[in-house]
Each structure stands twice: as structure tokens, then as C-alpha cells.
Amino acid sequence: xxxxxxxxEGVVVAETRLSLIDGERGQLWIGxxxxxxxxxxxxxxxCGLLLDGALPTTSRLAWLRAGLGRGRLAAYAAxxxxxxxxxxxxxxxxxxxxxxxLKLPQQDATERALALTGAMAVxxxxxxxxxxxxxxxxxxxxxxxxxxxxRLLGAExxxxxxxxxxxxLSTVCDHGMNASTFTARTVASTGVDTASAVVxxxxxxxxPLHGGAPGPVLDMLDAIGEPVRxxxxxxxxxxxxxxxxxxxxxxxxxxxPRAAALEGALSLLPRSAGRLALARAxxxxxxxxxRERHPSRPLCANVEFSTAVLLEALAIPRGAFTxxxxxxxxxxxxxxxxxxxxxxxxxxxAARYVGPxxxx
Ligand code: COA
Numbered sequence: 001x002x003x004x005x006x007x008x009e010g011v012v013v014a015e016t017r018l019s020l021i022d023g024e025r026g027q028l029w030i031g032x033x034x035x036x037x038x039x040x041x042x043x044x045x046x047c048g049l050l051l052d053g054a055l056p057t058t059s060r061l062a063w064l065r066a067g068l069g070r071g072r073l074a075a076y077a078a079x080x081x082x083x084x085x086x087x088x089x090x091x092x093x094x095x096x097x098x099x100x101x102l103k104l105p106q107q108d109a110t111e112r113a114l115a116l117t118g119a120m121a122v123x124x125x126x127x128x129x130x131x132x133x134x135x136x137x138x139x140x141x142x143x144x145x146x147x148x149x150x151r152l153l154g155a156e157x158x159x160x161x162x163x164x165x166x167x168x169l170s171t172v173c174d175h176g177m178n179a180s181t182f183t184a185r186t187v188a189s190t191g192v193d194t195a196s197a198v199v200x201x202x203x204x205x206x207x208p209l210h211g212g213a214p215g216p217v218l219d220m221l222d223a224i225g226e227p228v229r230x231x232x233x234x235x236x237x238x239x240x241x242x243x244x245x246x247x248x249x250x251x252x253x254x255x256x257p258r259a260a261a262l263e264g265a266l267s268l269l270p271r272s273a274g275r276l277a278l279a280r281a282x283x284x285x286x287x288x289x290x291r292e293r294h295p296s297r298p299l300c301a302n303v304e305f306s307t308a309v310l311l312e313a314l315a316i317p318r319g320a321f322t323x324x325x326x327x328x329x330x331x332x333x334x335x336x337x338x339x340x341x342x343x344x345x346x347x348x349x350a351a352r353y354v355g356p357x358x359x360x
Contacts, residue, residue: 026254069141071118113334174332227281246305
């Protein structure tokens with residue numbers, strides 16, 4: 001009988017040029033570049049790295065910026081038709097419903113990826129705006145994508161905020177064969193269109209064990225309130241059989257390298273200092289207590305921990321955190337979808353049947 005592997009740990013299903021994770025050492029390279037270095041680049045450059053395979057030249061960067069800008073404008077022009085889809089209660093449901101209805105360029109994969117990545121920013125921002133009864137601002141196609149996303153969301157931070165959000169988007173643009181990327185590749189392997197594969201990826205991202213963790217991380221920080229209460233709170237939570245959000249990772253056995261990249265982004269924002277101190281105390285307490293309980297299984301802070309503090313410091317509403325994550329990850333999904341298409345292989349694993357065989 002074949003070996004059962006329910007979580008697919010260590011199973012290699014694809015060759016990729018997009019990202020490499022060294023979980024033991026806590027290192028990540030995206031398109032060959034250490035994540036710490038990519039975090040310093042504007043999101044447009046991260047898009048170029050994933051879609052072209054190299055960091056863009058100055059003129060290519062301008063072309064990528066224009067492509068994202070056109071994507072934002074096209075989504076804005078479609079908002080009236082997408083109003084029904086965007087009225088879903090849950091922001092991720094709204095994103096899925098509206099992405100499913102997008103009309104994307106058919107011929108060129110890079111233009112399609114930019115159109116979808118640009119559109120995602122408008123759709124992610126539109127949900128909260130429309131529910132609050134506000135107008136969705138007109139996108140500025142000449143602006144940096146991160147700066148325009150920040151403005152569309154109605155968030156704060158000015159130029160420093162835009163740089164911090166840009167760092168966040170570049171940091172999370174791709175991350176190996178995580179659940180949503182695997183989902184995108186699986187769905188793309190059936191030959192379906194890009195938007196459909198991205199809708200499936202969004203559904204995977206929504207889960208609290210994947211991209212849905214940052215909201216609960218903030219709920220945890222709120223509940224703890226002060227650094228001195230952190231350890232007792234963590235112990236009580238674990239005693240009640242619950243997991244500590246923002247801690248642990250399937251692949252990393254060291255601190256998630258993206259956490260440090262995001263702390264760099266946080267340092268650009270003056271109002272985050274108190275919250276960052278609380279977050280550090282909670283991380284330290286969780287680290288100590290989890291180490292006691294699982295001495296042979298390191299459970300360190302993952303990217304969602306610092307994501308929560310960063311997005312809160314930008315005054316992005318909690319409900320939009322996972323949608324904003326999708327705004328960065330979507331370009332990685334698009335690049336993986338194209339890689340999968342080039343491989344031409346339908347992803348179709350097997351299951352071990354444990355049910356009865358009934359007599360005919
Ligand atoms: N808090 C408390 N215990 C945790 C934990 C956490 N955050 N993460 C893992 N553990 C425990 C498990 O309960 C398990 O304990 P057991 O052996 O006594 O049953 C042990 O550590 C091994 O965990 P496992 O379920 O094998 O880890 P995984 O690789 O399947 O899980 C995550 C990875 C990310 C799903 C998991 O760490 C988690 O749920 N984290 C919280 C959610 C989160 O932050 N998600 C964002 C990920 S980027």
C-alpha cells in the first residue's frame with residue numbers, strides 16, 4: 001500500500017523558479033533575491049521579478065507601473081457592474097465574487113497578471129468603502145501601486161506609509177508551495193482561466209491557518225493589553241486547547257524571515273512603537289511557553305504576527321487584512337499559474353479508500 005501523506009509535507013509537485021525556502025535556517029529567496037533585499041524594492045519591481053524573471057530596468061519599471069495603473073482604472077470602470085458581487089458581507093467573499101467577474105486580457109500573460117494585480121487593489125478597497133456608504137476614490141494610474149492602494153483604502157501614513165505598505169506587498173508576493181499557491185496551480189492545471197484559478201486561491205487564503213490569521217493576532221493583542229499579562233494569557237489559551245495565532249509554520253523551524261523584513265517596514269511608522277513593544281512581549285512569551293510544550297518542534301512567530309501590527313499601524317481596517325495580503329500575493333499566484341500551464345500536467349493525486357466495498 002502506498003504511504004499516506006495527509007498534509008503533503010515534503011511532497012514535491014512542481015519545479016519553480018519563483019521562490020525558495022530554507023525552513024531550517026529561516027531563509028527565503030524570491031526570484032533568486034533574499035526577501036530582505038526584495039523588501040526594499042517597490043512592489044512594481046517585485047512584479048517584474050516574478051513575471052519577467054529579473055529585476056526591471058528603469059523603463060521596464062515604468063511599463064509595469066503603467067500596467068498596474070491600467071488594471072486599477074479598468075476595475076474602477078467596472079465597479080458599477082460589480083456592485084452586487086462587492087456587497088457580500090465578508091470582504092474575502094466580495095473579492096472572490098468580483099474577481100470571478102473580471103474581464104482580463106486574453107493574449108499576454110504578463111499584461112493579464114498586471115491587470116488582475118491592479119484590479120485587486122481597487123476591489124479590496126471598494127468593499128469597505130461601499131459598505132461604509134462612501135464613494136470609491138478614482139485610482140491614480142501614475143501613482144506607485146502601494147501608494148494608490150493606501151489612498152484607496154482610506155488608510156494613513158503618507159509617504160512613509162506608502163513605503164511601508166510597498167515593503168509589505170513585496171515581502172509577501174510569493175512563498176513557495178503554500179496552500180493558496182498550490183490551490184492556484186491545481187486549478188490552473190485543469191486548463192481553466194486565470195481569474196478562476198485566483199478565485200480558488202483566494203478561498204484557500206481566507207482560512208485562519210493561512211492568510212486569515214492577522215485579524216485574530218490583533219484580537220489577541222487587544223485581549224492581552226499589557227506586556228506583563230502576556231505569559232499568563234498564553235498559558236491559559238494553550239490550556240484551553242487553542243492555538244496562538246501568528247505562531248508556528250509548516251515549513252519554518254526558525255523565525256519567519258519575512259517578520260524581520262516587516263519590522264523594517266514598521267520602523268518607518270512612528271505610531272507603531274507601543275503596539276510593537278506589546279507584540280514583542282507576546283511573541284517572547286509565546287516562544288517560551290511553546291518551547292516548553294514542544295521542545296523538539298520549534299514554533300516561532302510567522303509573517304502574520306508582524307503583518308497584523310504593520311497593517312494596524314497603517315490604520316487599515318482589520319476586516320481588510322486578508323484582502324490586502326491577497327493584493328501582494330496575487331502576482332505570485334499569476335506567475336505560478338503560468339509556470340503550471342507551461343508544465344502542462346494535470347495535478348491529480350490519489351486517496352486511500354477506507355470505505356466499504358458493497359456487494360453489487
Ligand atoms: N499554537 C499552539 N500550538 C501550536 C501552534 C500554535 N500556533 N502551531 C502548532 N502547534 C502545535 C500543534 O498543536 C501540534 O501539537 P501536538 O503535536 O501536541 O498535536 C504541534 O505544534 C505541531 O503542529 P502541526 O499541526 O504539525 O503544525 P502544522 O505544520 O500543521 O501547522 C500552522 C502550521 C501554521 C497551521 C500552525 O502552526 C498554526 O495553526 N498556527 C497558527 C495560525 C497561523 O498563525 N497561521 C498563519 C500561518 S503563516
